[in-house]
Amino acid sequence: MTPFAVAGVQMHVNALQPNVDGMIHRLDVLMARFPWTQMVLFSELAPFGPLPRFSLPLRNETLERFREAAAKHHVWLIPGSMFETAEDGRVYNTSTVIDPRGEIVAHYRKMFPFRPYEAGVEAGTGFCIFDVPEVGRFGLSICYDIWFPETTRQLTAHGVEVLLHPVLTGTTDREAELAIARATAAQFQCYVIDVNGLGAGGVGKSCVVDPTATVLHQSGGQEDMFPLELDLDYVRRQRETGMKGLGQVLKSFRDRSVDFPVYDRASGADAYLHSLGPLEIPQQGSRAGLDMGETPEIARPEPELFKGAAVPEAVNRTSGGPAPARERDERETTPSTT
Template sequence: MTPFAIAGIQMHVAALNSNVEAMRHRIDILMARFPWTQMVLFSELAPYGPLDQFAQPFPNDVLTQFQEDAQRYGIWLIPGSMFEKMPDGRIFNTSVVINPQGEIVAKYSKMFPFRPYEAGISSGTEFCIFDVPDVGRFGLSICYDIWFPETTRQLTSQGVEVLLNPVLTGTTDRDAELAIARATAAQFQCYVFAVNGLAAGGVGKSIVVDPSAMVLHQSGGQEDMFPIEIDLDVVRRQRETGLKGLGQVLKSFRDREAEFSIYDRTSGADAYLKTLGPLTTPGQGSRAGVQTLDPRTALGTDQGAASAVPMFKGRSGTQ
């Protein structure tokens, strides 16, 4: 058995003032109640909230304070994320990983800002993988990143066993995210810790899922701190023998015969995607996507090859 105790902290996040002291206070409470905790994960943009007007340069005094907390308690600490302001004016949504010695050992910028709503936020391009000595390999993604399985595929193909996913979702698609968290755990045979905030930080419903898609914990819509002891040997056993002795998905992907031309941007395999229009915020009464569309034209197929494809007619979808 390789046990490791990770605590998620779901807390109220203010948009117009700093939440840093409230976060540090909750670390104090957590460690007083559950001193066996070894890693602490906060929600996306917890320190300063969802407004990029509070973007900070890195490093900064707030990170130094969190480094002191990690060292004082001997814990791994991921203090959510903050908007990072670069010298050239670009803004990234960035998280750091702090080890028990108080050192920043990894840094990650969100690859998929929630566009078009997060217009003006730049995309990161580097993956975040770090090892906890004598425990296992961890990976970090931020919120919307988990909607793109390619991100988790990249991490788990390099041995990541636990996916840490700080979230800020205050919208009606949180239930969809919960389904994605479970599917991600099963598809990639890993633990998933998806920690959401409250108020300006989200609608809560943080979730912890094991590699068989079993929900180990799900928060409601109130403040919550939830230390969960996981067993990394469960990941290794399942990756070797399959989910409940059944699907060995990572090995099946490794041994695949198919290649996926969609990932070659010059292949033309994504012709349909180019018909979907620009990535913009819908307007009132928008009829985007309901016009008559002939999928044969979109896919570049000829009349004969597409004869079995139904035509889409207006809003009703009748043939």
């Protein structure tokens, strides 16, 4: 067994004044109550809330306070994230990993800002992977990143065993996000530590999920501190023998017989996606996507781009869109010859 104790802190976040003192106070309380904790994770944008106007340079006085707190308690500390103003003036949503000596191990810029709502925030392009000596490999993603499984795919392909996931979700899609957290744990056979805030920081419902998609802890809508001892050997066992002795997902992906042309932007395989219109906030009375006219003409990639992959029967061979209803009806009522 390789045990490691990780605690999430779900706390009220104020949008108009700093929350840093409250974070450090809660860290002090957590470590007094649960001194065996080895890593602490706060929610996305916990220090200053969700307004980019409170953005700071990457190295700042607040980060120094968090470094001191980590060293004081001898814990790994991920203090959520903060808006960062880069040297070129662009703003990122950036998380920092601090080790038990108070040293900065890594910075991570959110790869998928919640566009179109998170306007004016740039997307990061680098991944965050770090090792806890004699324990295992950890990765970091922020909120909306997890909706794109490619992000976790990249992390786990490099051996990440625990996904740290600070979020700020105060919207009606929180239940969907919880389902995604469980699916991510199962798909990639890893722990998922998902920490949301309260107030301006979210609706709570933080969770910890193990590599079999079992929810180990689920917070409600109140403040919560939840330290749990993880077993990273359990991750390795699941990946080697399959989830509950069943699906060996990572090895099956490794041994795949197909590559995916949709990831080649020049292939044309994503032509349909370009028909969906601009990425913008819906307006009152919007009829977007409800046009009852003809299906727009969509360029279909050349057959060789599929590299032998089967084309679904319900795809119109000329436009790439749905087959006409009459054609579908004829197929559905014709006995199979196979």
